[in-house]
Amino acid sequence: MPESEFVLRELDEEGVLLATLNRPDKKNAFHEPQWDAFADCLNEAREDPRVAVVVLTGAGGNFSSGVDLGSFGGDPPPPRKDGKKSGFFAAVDAIFEFDKPLLASVQGVAVGGGCTIAVASDIVYVGESLRMRLPFANLGLVPEIASSYTLQTVVGRQRANELMFTAEWIDAARALDLGLCARALPDDEVLAATMEKAREIAQWPVSSLRAIKQTLQATHKGAIEAARQIEDELMMKLAGSPENIEAVTAFMQKRKPDFKQFRK
């Protein structure tokens, strides 16, 4: 499949770009080409004067199951010839550099990156089938995409700590209660409702939307940078650790991980 097909793009006449994560057989898990397609999509939408708002969604009834665990921990991809970042790091830059409203229509699986991308979005609507999780403790890892900070701004420190340390599952009602989404809707209504809200926003001048986003984000910028730095540092340390290998192997073998073996 050509790289661009991992994120399908559809621009309507109102200036709303619908970006669909498209790897449904893997619940839209991000491997390297999909991270690249995602970064390209956001970077090009930022520069495209026809685009006022982006709506993210996932194909096949799921948002995303996050990083592709099948490719996790392998050799990093070779650096790009143009010296630019690629893969995950390029995508995270693109998320935080995206300066227009970013809406997310989330149903089914939203795990790992699928959850943290939603948390980094400006407005989230969820479907009743939502299965959301911050699975970093159970993978022997740390949070990513600045979620160690952004989650606290969304749900508060106590609830963020609870969700991060337990890696518990979050359904649509809980997501609404926690403030992880603005609305919870039946699955067959969530994308239409998100698109309707996006078109309502897209009627306004892009210069104003950009400026509003700049003001809303101004006080968070430094904290997001600091969060990304410590997350990346600790992720490099823990990825490939015995605990992480046990977690990923257990997932591939469709069994429960045994972390008690590391306490002897």
Ligand code: COA
């Ligand atoms: N990486 C790679 N493959 C993944 C994946 C991921 N993150 N998430 C799902 N898949 C694959 C499964 O291996 C399975 O492939 P198969 O059909 O070849 O066996 C397929 O997608 C369907 O997933 P499955 O696990 O059968 O669906 P489910 O509804 O029972 O569970 C999840 C869905 C998302 C709860 C479960 O797949 C899961 O926990 N995935 C890992 C999520 C995760 O930890 N992501 C990393 C974040 S850092």
